Every structure is written in C-alpha cells, then in structure tokens.
Amino acid sequence: MTKPLLQVEGLKKYFPIRSGVLAKKSGYVKAVDDVSFYVNEGETLGIVGESGCGKSTTGRMLMRLLEPTEGKVTFDGKELTSISSTEMRKARREIQMVFQDPYASLNPRHTVEKILMEPLIVHKIGNTKSRKKKVYDFLEIVGLSSYHAKRYPHQFSGGQRQRIGIARALMTNPKLIIADEPVSALDVSIQAQVLNLMQDLQKELKLTYIFIAHDLGVVRHISDRVGVMYLGRMAELATSESLYAEPLHPYTKALLSAVPVPDPKHQREQIILEGDIPSPSNPPTGCTFHTRCPFRMEACTSVVPKLEEVKPGHFVACHLYNEQMQH
Amino acid sequence: MAVREIILEVKDLQTSFFTDDGIIPSVDYVDFHVKEGEILGIVGESGCGKSVTSLSIMGLVPSPPGKITNGQILFKGEDLTKFSEKEMRKVRGNEVAMIFQEPMTSLNPLFTIGNQLLEAITLHKKKWSKKQAKARAIEMLKLVGLPRAEELMKDYPHQLSGGMRQRVMIAMALVCDPKVLIADEPTTALDVTIQAQILKLMRELNERLNTAVILITHDLGVVAETCERVVVMYAGKVVEEGTVDTIFHNPQHPYTKGLIASVPDMRYKKQRLYSIPGNVPKPGTIPTGCRFAARCESVFGRCTEENPPLYETSDKHKTRCFLYDQKEVEVNDKTAATS
Secondary structure: OOOEEEEEEEEEEEEEEEEOOOOEEEEEEEEEEEEEEEEEOOOEEEEEOOOOOOHHHHHHHHOOOOOOOEEEEEEOOEEHHHOOHHHHHHHOOOEEEEOOOOOOOOOOOOOHHHHHHHHHHHOOOOOHHHHHHHHHHHHHHOOOOHHHHHOOHHHOOHHHHHHHHHHHHHOOOOOEEEEEOOOOOOOHHHHHHHHHHHHHHHHHHOOEEEEEEOOHHHHHHHOOEEEEEEOOEEEEEEEHHHHHHOOOOHHHHHHHHHOOOOOOOOOOOOOOOOOOOOOOOOOOOOOOOOOOOOOOOOHHHOOOOOOEEEEOOEEEOOHHHOHHHHO | OOOOOEEEEEEEEEEEEEEOOEEEEEEEEEEEEEEOOOEEEEEOOOOOOHHHHHHHHHOOOOOOOEEEEEEEEEEOOEEHHHOOHHHHHHHEOOOEEEEOOOHHHHOOOOOOHHHHHHHHHHHHOOOOOHHHHHHHHHHHHHHOOOOOHHHHOOOOHHHOOHHHHHHHHHHHHHOOOOOEEEEEOOOOOOOHHHHHHHHHHHHHHHHHHOOEEEEEEOOHHHHHHHOOEEEEEEOOEEEEEEEHHHHHHOOOOHHHHHHHHOOOOOOOOOOOOOOOOOOOOOOOOOOOOOOOHHHOOOOOHHHHOOOOOOEEEEOOEEEOOHHHOHHHHHHHHHHHHHO
16 A cells, blocks of 8 residues: 655645735735645656646645645655744755756756755765765766766756756655656657656656646656646546546546647547636636536535545546535 | 649748858758648747748848848749848738737737737728728727727737737738738647637638638647648758648658657557657757758668758658658668568
8 A cells, every 4th residue: 555655735825915005915816725635655646737727836835935825735744834944944855846947947157066966965965975976876867978067057958958957856865756847848859858767767766756737648648646726726636547538527628628639630529618717816706617617507606616536536626526516 | 622822932941040150051941832721830849940931931030140041932923032121011911921929029018909900900001091990900809709809909918818919919910811821839828728719710710711821830739730731840951741641640751750759649648758869950060961860760871971852752742851762762672572
C-alpha cells in the first residue's frame, strides 16, 4: 500500500484588492478556493486548467513560496503550514521546483557550476570537492556534459536550459518535484526530449511529481492521476485513463473536446464553450462554472458543489452527479 | 466547383539579415503558393523562418538589418518585392492583411476599438463617409461574433479579454475585404476553449468571405483541424508540402515524421515519446548539405555533401529528401531484392 507523500486539505489563497487613497481592502481575488488532494509516493499528479484557474498559485503554496490564507499541507507526516520559516527552509530540501521559463529562472551572471552548487551550499551538503563532483554527476544525468559546467546560461538552447533547471532541482536529492509548466516554452521536438528525461529520472531516482500544465496531451502523457481546476477550485480529479476516457464534469468534457488533435481524419463532437472565464475577483455564486455550463440547473447558481467520489478513484464537483440535488 | 486560381505565389524567396557576424539568410529559397479561398498551414519550430516569410510577404521585414535578397512574391501576378513603400501601403491591409500572435501588443491601448477600426477603414476607403465607415466597423464586429458591437466601439483594448481582442484583430484585418489573410500564431496566446472559438470563427469566415488564409503555427493539432494544405519548414527551407491528409497520414520527410511522432496524443497513452535528437542549427551555422542531416536517422553519404531539391513524390506532395530521389529509390529496391 502506498501512502500519500503529500496531503493538501482546504487550501485557500485570497489576494486582497486594495483601492482608494487609504488602500482599504475592497474585496478579494479568490485565486485558490478550498482545494484538497493528495499525492502518493512515486506517482505523478497532473494539474491542468486554463489561465487564472489557480494551478500555479497552488504549486507555489505547497512550497510556501506564497503563504496560504487557509488550509493544511502535510508532507511526509510533517505539517508544513504550521512550521516556522527557518524550518520550512530546511524542508525545501525535500521539495524542489522546476519553473516554466528557463530563461528567467537561471541567473545570467552565474556559471552553470555555480547555479547547481548553490542549493548544496544553502543546505550545507558536503564540501567543495564533493559538491563539484555532484555537479558533474548531475550534468551527465540530465544529458549534458561536465564541460558545460563553466558556461553561462545564455550559451545554452532552451531545452538545455530546462535540463539545467531540472538538474538544479535534483541537487538536494528531493522526494517531490513540483514542475510548473516545465515544457510549455519549448518546441515540440525538444519538449519530447525533456518529457522523456523527466520520466527516466522518476524511475531512476524514485521521484514524485506534481506536474502543472495547460497542455492536456502532455499532462495525459506524464501523469498517473489528473486534477482539473477551474476558477480556483478542483472540478474533477481522477486517474488519467478514467479522466480522458470518461470525463464527467461538463467543463472537463468541453476542455477535452476543444484540444486540436493532430489527425485530420479524427471525428468528434466539439463542445464549444460560450464566453470567457469570469474574473476571479468576482466569481459567480454557487458553481463557478455555471455561467458557461450547458447543463446548468437551478441549484448550480446557489450551492457550491463539493468534490465527491462518484466512482472508485474518480472525484467530481458537479451537481449532475449528486442525486439529492437532482430533485 | 470552379477551378481555384493561385492568388499568391512565393518564388525562390530569400530574406537575409545583415548582422555583425555576416549575412544570415533566415528564409532560404522558399517556394509555395496559395489558391483563392484556401487555408494553407505553415508549420515549423522556432527559428525555421515561418514568421520572416510572412513578414516578407507583407513587406514588413525590419530593414536594416533585414532585406529580401532574392525571389519574387507574386500577388495576382504582380511582384510585391518590386513595389515602392507607397504602393505597398495600398496592398497592405487592403488586399493582404495580417493578424499577429499577441492581440494586446497589436492594439493601441490609448485608443478605443472604434477609433482603431475606423482608422483602418478611412486609410483605404477614402471616399467613404463617416457614417458609412462606422456602419462597416459595427458590421465587422458583429461578423466576428462580438456581442453589443455598438457599445464595444467605445471600449478600450484593456476592457476586453484575450479572446475578444483577437476577434477585434480579425475584424480589423477583414474590414477591407482582403483576398489573403496571414495569421501568425493567432491562437498561441489563448486558452484551449478560447482557441476552439477562434479557429471555428476563422473557418467560418474563410468559407463565407472566400478569403485565402495562410495560417502560421507550431501546433500540429491546429493545422490538422484547420488547413487544407500544409507546408513544413525547417531551418529556413520548405522540407515537405502536401495536403493535410498526406502530411499527417503519409509523411515522407524524416523531420515531419519525427515532429508528428513527438507530439503527445491526448487520445491514448504512448509509453515513451519519440524525440528528435539534437537541436535546430543556429542561424549562421547552417551546415552544407541537407540541413536536417545532423539529426536525421536515415542519413547517408550524399546528405552531408549536397543540398537536396524538392522532389515531387506524387501529385500534390513534395519532399526535400534524397530518400525520394529516383536514383536512390532504385538502388534501395536493388539492395532489397538481393538481400
């Protein structure tokens, strides 16, 4: 039996909106609103959603790069949300992050060696000699060579830079990697290289991934389970086979049908959603999706649907699957 | 159906950038054509020259350092590369229009939507009255599916969402009834559900107005869903050209094959993605011979020495690869027969 490595309960992040001369709080942007999930050891949890759905904010809160407004994050039996920032700093040795833009997340003035050595210095791991060796080892592991150590980030291509970003995340031997759109800035052929690398590393180093992305094809490819977010809430959460074969939430259905498939003969019924995503500063009442939902019922405009298990391992937050609400 | 005539033809186009490191041809002898009312896709990864090609057609290559160094761009039989800036202004927006990737940066934040639409109309239709122009602007906004068009004329770009802005851009591009619309990554900055809306709109408008569309994108899914014919570019050259069906179901060039295989498909799970080894050659360091040779699995002697021409492998299908040279095909057949 695998135990959850990370457990998230009721996570919320409200950003205050300040206006007027005295900058009084005039409201909140509910970026993440009551999100709960868990990640088992050795698996990959994908989080998908369109811009503004709160997927990146969720990822940042797990590492406490953003302080959650409410909620509990438990990692490996330790509650991360209640510890001091000094202790949190130590805990980050076990949780590392890979960012979207490999151009912005590497210091242009440091050599690759210095960039990779820094996590070891921060966490006081080893001495200069063993650190150097580790840098060379990990450069080889991510498919670069030891002679790359003396170069600067601008001397690398986008794909190579993302490899450096991954190597940096691996330096402290973490258990969990949070990857926030790690391949969306890359070309398809390079994207495939990086995805394969991430899968190989997972097997080799027994890593657990939280993979945040907007590309549904990429997420299906890499994830064991997938969560779909919409306007700060988790709309559906299931194994990737179950979610892609039989999506339940109307939003997931529309989202999956909207993705262009690279096959001109592919026939399918496309559900085209009307309108845009509402602003998270003034989200619709009840189910946040009800303004665009083709199956809207009366209850949807007033009652917030809870994420409930409707099939083993398949969770959905929609009144259509809640018998009490149907009557 | 009537035979559709070729409306725009690009012949041996070479666009070079004159830099401190020397002359770098970013588009190198590119040929293709678009017929009336057709949707042509140009696909390729970053740096393949697809955007420079479109800027060359519009006469918008930043000069200096860029310059069209060879070739012709024939629009209705007239060579656009020979046009003066003044003549080009009449073509641009009027006959050939363009929409860009990021609608926020292509709209002026200081002017209302109505103001910007009217500017486009009055520039080209000098004889129109104000009233006529305004009616046309509102008609176009309605055509691209924007609600409350009259009020929208008074709105500023920041008041609209990304999808609505892209609709305004399309309305603006189509306001003078162009014959050709060049769309450079029109949906890349948009979310999938909005992308689906915009692609549907573009297909509908293409059918209704019979505007030829050149859709430039890196997304193979978008191409499969929208285009009739596809041109695949790699490192400044066209490597394959064919109908959308042949390109996706019978790709010939090793690059096209690799590109299609490396896209994760949402419909089923592949155990491992195919990946093309190596990187796109940097501009200025283009090797002799086939530009894909260094990353190609089927590379052989000739590839690194000669530059392969575009072979016509069947009706409407062209491939720039020596594997499809008749001589090589015969040799391969012989070796297959003897072994």
